[in-house]
Amino acid sequence: MSKTRIMVVDDESILRMDLREMLEEAGYEVAAEANNGDLAIELAAAHQPDLIIMDVKMPGMNGIKASRIIQQSFHIPVLLLTAYSKTELVEKARHAGVVGYLVKPITERDLIPAVEMALAQAERLKELKQELSQLEQKVESQKAINKAKGILMEQYGWNEEEAYSRLRSHCMDRQIKMEEAAAFILKNKRLV
Structure with a gap:
């Protein structure tokens, strides 16, 4: 180390x-x-x-x-x-x-604990920033999926549950992530 x-x-x-x-x-x-x-x-x-x-x-x-x-x-x-x-x-x-x-x-008695605390606080802050970034990515993905679902509802006359179910099935069949399918739908205004 x-x-x-x-x-x-x-x-x-x-x-x-x-x-x-x-x-x-x-x-x-x-x-x-x-x-x-x-x-x-x-x-x-x-x-x-x-x-x-x-x-x-x-x-x-x-x-x-x-x-x-x-x-x-x-x-x-x-x-x-x-x-x-x-x-x-x-x-x-x-x-x-x-x-x-x-x-x-x-003094060394003051310095070393202060250094340890500063390092620990900095590490925790770094972890929190990473967690925040991951949460922001999840929110953005969910927004894209919801928009894609709305497009499917509009294009095919499906209700929300059916649009989500078909989107999920589509992703499972093709072994792709929901975010990828959502991006395709948002760009092309269709499922396939």
Whole structure:
């Protein structure tokens, strides 16, 4: 099993070094390091880490803006580091799609559970997005099948139950999916 890959972004090289040490001792791989938001975006694209630990306050682009761009472009979860825990900052972080938040100074006792929670939350979010996508596909398929059924009712004078039954039989006989038959009916306005 491969190690979880983490990118560390902070303008303080000492803190990056400390974070690297804590993460590597805990069994993580530090895939990349950056000292500003612009470089973080560039390295996120190049390395595609499993998680990014990013400071909020850095020269140039701040961590919240970089997090928003990374989240929208690459869907990589971000755990923010900050010396402040202002409500406004937390709100901005939430809107940027950040999965966790740690207040400096950071200890290994705080860091590792926060990393684990951020990774778990990111995994759950990924699963929910996949489930949502599958549900949306099912809804679209059902809509197409219902439209096809309506066309059959209109074309052949069948009632809804008969149209569905004939459509299902047609699919079973030809060993095709209902969605495929529905697509054909929608395009050609007939069953065969």
